[in-house]
Amino acid sequence: MGVLRDHPELALFFCLAAGYLVGKLRVGPITLGGICGTLIVSLLIGTRHVSVDDDVKTVFFALFIFSLGYMAGPQFFANLNRKSLRFFTLCLIELVCVLGIAYGLAKAFDLDVGTAAGILAGAATESAVVGTATEAIGKLSDLTSEQITQYQGHVATAYTVCYLFGLITIVLFTSQIMPMLLRINLADASRELWEKMRGGHAGLEADEREALPGTVGRTHLVTRADGRTVGELESALGGHITVEGVKRGSKLLTPSPELELTLSDLVQIVGRRSAIIEAGREIGPETPAVPGLDTPLATSQVAVTEKATAGATIDRLEKRHPEFREDGVYITDVLRNDQHLPASAETVLQRGDVLTLVGARGGLNRLVAKIGAVVKNDSTDFVYIGFGIVAGSLLGQIVVKLGDVPMSLGTGGGCLIAGLVFGWFRSRKQTFGAFPPQAATTLKDMGLAVFIACTGLAAGPQAWPLLKEYGALLPFAGIAMVLVPATISLIVGRKLLKIEKPLLIGAIAGQQCSTPAITSITQVAQSSVPLLGYTITYTLSNFLLPLTGPILVGVLGA
Template identity: 80%
Template sequence: MGIIRGHPELALFLCLAVGYLVGKLHVGPITLGGICGTLIVSLLLGTRHVSVGDDVKTIFFAIFIFALGYMAGPQFFANLNRRGLRYGVLSLIELVTVLVIAYVLAKAFDLDIGTASGILAGAATESAVVGTATEAIGKLSGLSAHQISEYQGHVATAYTVCYLFGLITIVLFTSQILPLLMHINLADASRELWARMRGDAPALESDEREALPSTVGRTYLVTHADGRTVGEIEAASGQRVTVERIKRGGKILTPAPELRLTLSDLLLVVGRRGATIEAGRHIGPETGSVPGLDSPLATRQISLTDKATTGRTVDQLQHDHPEFLRDGVYVTDVVRGDQDLPAAPETVLRRGDVLTLVGARSGLDRLTKKLGSVVKNSSADFIYIGFGIALGSLLGQVVVRIGDIPLSLGTGGGCLVSGLVFGWFRNRSQTFGAFPPQAASTLKDLGLAVFIACTGLDSGPQAWPLIKQYGALLPFAGIGMVLIPACISLFVGLKLLKLDKPLLIGAIAGQQCSTPAITAITQVSKSSVPLIGYTITYTLSNFLLPLTGPILVGVLGS
């Protein structure tokens, strides 16, 4: 133990390793998760008076909260529309309800600021509240250093107990109880809803790809098309196909609309699968791979920066720009934020969407100049990221007084707002400020894990006395603060907002920012449909719930 006390880096990474190992343990459909596991391990180790410097905690929390905002920024601002704000009502219900319940509990049971904030964070299953509340407590005037340390320790302990019961409650309530209350089979309802939304297209999971890709290349031997021109063949099926290459004997010909085909020519035809197969009926029998005929197509990811593309469908975009048809360029993927959208003709585009274009390099160059810019996402732009965190930290130092109540975003809230704005601004062009999704996700998870480990180590000595003092209150608070806002949202979503039931179930999990809950829901539904509702409320609640920590601390501290 002396070695661990003398080497805080050893204690820190030991907490991470063992904590994430504990977090992998399954109890039915429920796992604690790495963050909760890390907090449990660090609290136990902290009872042996092992600690890490406060600066480490502050720095890693700033990294976590900025990355969180950066990833959510594009979707957050995109959802500030009629549809998004409709779902946003549920996030507001969550925000107001948990604040009111936490305040009532604090007054009714004479809870200290730290315990009340920990109950709020744990019951809302929002780890970021631990950071924003802990930071806000440290800035309260009139408290001694000992009181601040004690209250900050109570935040972590109350969070741990309430989180366990809140997590179990939200997972079971959304995945098992809500479908029963709604009188639906979640898997059947999700499948029916998807059929209404997307026709016959299957709903793909995040680790799945189409077995039959939509854009294909096929080679045909000219028999039926003898004497017809390339232009006639491309127009014959009434759908988009492109003759990319022609082999006549030992020669490779450059296809031109007026070029006339002869018997036994070999053609490489590229296009949508159905259109390419239909074109083959007008050309002749399909052949296997032909040496020299396989023409590699260039692939490029571009970010839509042209304002005129907003609100246009993929089909309308292709008709607006003749280069798509003339040069044989196809849209194969549409990515919005971290979501993959179908590259279907009816998919509506927004500024900032990333399109994957496949086709001739010359056509790609012309379209890139007209539509946007090539996505630069190979490595993180630490200039942009560093300025973002620095500005967020400065913003967090601003204090606004409402009467006698001092309110401040703190470093956490400031970096969250900064991350949202910087992530949104980067999404508009994607030519600067790169923060690859995998890198952002890794830094987000690492930042939170290190912060939680430091908090747990500091809080260890106060943990057991607090649990003995409040006993049954903590688990009951965790259960009640999940069920009350969820039930209110259920009524509002069904009766007032008229939301589709699978989307409403996902949205209730999202308002709670519960990844384990949506994981259980998608397993039960055997579909990713509930994720549509989850994504909107999760994004909004990710921004709103961390602000509840400073608000509650400010109100109680006054």
């Protein structure tokens, strides 16, 4: 341990490596996850009085919370509308319940402010609350430096125990118990809802892939289409295919709508497989690939920036832009934050969504220019990101007094709001402020992991005394603070808000910001449908829950 005390960088990265190794341990559908594993390891090492400078913790927490806000910003503001109001209600239920229960436990059992904040963070399974609450405790003027250190240590210890029980509870409750309470088979219900959204077409299981690609190109020999123009042929097939090339003898012709086809022409067409199958009856027999008529299909990722697209379904978008059918361009994937949504006709698009478009290059380029901007995330714009974190840090220094209670966002809350605004502003016109998703995710994950490791090391000496004092209370709090808001949300969401059952289960996992829960839900559902509810509440709760830390600390500290 002497080596770890003398070399804090060694202690820090050992906590990360060992913690993520512990986090991989699995018991049934439950894994602790790297963050909880890191906190456990760092608490154990911290009991030997190994510590890291507090400035390291502050810097990495700022990186984490800004990246979190940046990634969630486009969807957060997109969800502030009338259609999402019913999901917003679930987030308010979560917010009121966890604050009320934490405050009630603090008063009933005479808990110190650190323990109460740790219970709130752990039971809500929201790691960001650890940072915002710890920072808020450091600003309480009535505490000595020793008390501040002690209470900040209590945050981490209470968080660890409550997180473990809260995590197990939310995973089992949403994935196993809720379907029974709703009297559904989650896999069947998800498939039925998806079929309804897709206009009656069946969806795939989670471990299934299409045996044949949906968008294809074929070459046909003209026998039946002799004398018909390209435009007439495309119209006869309902506009679901496009003619990309015509070869007459040794000449390659430009396939304009007015071009008249003649016997023995070779025609290359591109479209959905269902339409391509019918093409042979209109044109003639299919032939092997012909040199010169092997136009490849291009793929482009486009961020939705067109204002009219926000809130529109994919079906409505395709009808508003006839280029989809005229030029043979198809949406094959919808990426929202880091979640892939079904590219069905009824999927509602939001500003900042990234669409994967597939089609011939000419038509693809014309369409991209109308609906959005090609995603270019080759390198991080550190000018934009740096000023964003500066703005967030300055915002966090503002103190407002509500009566006798001093309220401040702190670095965490300030950087979260700055991240939301900067991420949203970037999504409106993605020609500046690049922050590649992989880079943002890496900074977010590493920032949180380093912050948690520093917190655990500092909290180590206070861990055992707190566990002896409140050992039985912490597991109870972790379970109760999950079951109460989740059960209320289940009743309100179904009886009053009429949310579809698979979406409601996903939304309740999202209001708890529980990635392990939604992972388990989608495994049981064998479908990504519950993600449609999860993404809305997850985004809103990611903003709201971190703010509960300073609120609880401010109220109890007063």
